[in-house]
Amino acid sequence: MQYIAFLFMSKTARHQAILDLLDDGPVESQDLLQHRLERKGFDVGQATLSRDIHELKLVKGPEGYRRASKNLGTEGVLPSVMHLAREFVVEIRQAQNLLVVKTTVGSAQPVAAALDASHWPEVVGTVAGDDTVLVIATDKQKAHALARRIRELS
Amino acid sequence: MQYIAFLFMSKTARHQAILDLLDDGPVESQDLLQHRLERKGFDVGQATLSRDIHELKLVKGPEGYRRASKNLGTEGVLPSVMHLAREFVVEIRQAQNLLVVKTTVGSAQPVAAALDASHWPEVVGTVAGDDTVLVIATDKQKAHALARRIRELS
DNA sequence: CGCCTACATGGATACTTATGCAGTACATTG
DNA sequence: CAATGTACTGCATAAGTATCCATGTAGGCG
Structure with a gap:
């Protein structure tokens, strides 16, 4: 049912x-x-x-x-995924259910934040370094779809 | 009087x-x-x-x-996983053999460090961002068991 | 002083939140 | 498939918190 x-x-x-x-x-x-x-x-x-x-x-x-640690009313609205993707995403590679998103140096964090904030169902979570965002998707298929979706934004 | x-x-x-x-x-x-x-x-x-x-x-x-603004100061000593999990872990999601551990903002690093330090056999490794820890387990089953174990700490 | 106003407070109670228990839907195992 | 275990949930109700109302006190003022 x-x-x-x-x-x-x-x-x-x-x-x-x-x-x-x-x-x-x-x-x-x-x-x-x-x-x-x-x-x-x-x-x-x-x-x-x-x-x-x-x-x-x-x-x-x-x-x-x-939320517990939500301090300081810095209500800085984060820029849309679309804008960020178009601006900073350099490349997207897929490995099983993971996407490795390469960005321009230093932009990984904001891109990851935007992806998180978008709450797309395929996205289980993200971890960002300096110029790389690791996006965890639920499975291979979702990862693939997600990659396409992000690419299309560019 | x-x-x-x-x-x-x-x-x-x-x-x-x-x-x-x-x-x-x-x-x-x-x-x-x-x-x-x-x-x-x-x-x-x-x-x-x-x-x-x-x-x-x-x-x-x-x-x-x-008190409202109490920002838990995590000093030098590495607190136990138990303490950290209880205090900072907000949610645990699983994607295949990976766990995405959401923490309060800024606490991902210490949580990851604690998980590493615990040397649990299921944990292959961890990567931490700002509010997300990625835990790599050997396989789906171990990942699931691990998720439960962490949840139970809370 | 007598009167009025403003506070601080406790008791009783209305209101809000937490929890014991039981039921449903799977997942796993034999 | 049956048996068992896990996750999630609602209902009923216990536990906890906020508020209405009455009381007592202090300060200001004619």
Whole structure:
């Protein structure tokens, strides 16, 4: 039944969604969070949110829930993946489910940050050095698709 | 009556005392805080503490109440994996034989170092960025087992 | 002094969050 | 396939926190 896919995707996706919501500012209560998630298509109970919040190590201050180490309101909006890719990506190679993205020297970090922020489902995570970003995809196929997508942005 | 002096000194002094207490580590609940303050000579109700906490803009995370800006200083000694995992690891995702460990911003390096230092047989190696550690395991199964083990540390 | 206003506080209680338990969906193993 | 284990979840409810209301005190002022 379709529950399968739903359940499987759900938790991680929901976590992502929660973090996204929090990037728009703190959320007062679990109830409010529940309703916002609902509007985003996540139907989940308060109990689960309590658990999610614990797992994500969120913190509740006077303003509500927010990410633990999110300090200094440096709300520098990061540039779009498209812009960054076009500007700094030099080459993309694939090795199994991994992509090695070569960038101009010093640009790997911002590119990785942008890829993370885009929350593409194929991207499990990224690690950046100085001129290289390692992108971890769920599997070979996704990695390939992802490579194409990034190339197309250029 | 001495109530005068008591009442007059109280609020500010109590606030100070609360901050002092928190410097020794987070406090789980208002109840606990109440008892600790009592031992220090402050006799105060839960309602008042709720207000104090708000006024001091304290923050409640998984560990309890703490000061908002507390930026956990990780000094020279390499803390145990357990401690680091519990403190900084936010999420663990698996992609094939790799684990993508998300940490709070800036903590990836120390977490990776700790994982390396633990010399677990499943860990082939690690690479750390800013908020992401890539852990390479020998195979899918080991990766899965490893993920569980790290999660259990929390 | 008598009166008024502003605070600080505790008790009771409304409200919010955490958790024990049980059920569902797989995954793995024999 | 049956048996067992793991992950995830909701419901009911326990545990924890915030707030309404009443009280007591201090300071200002005519």
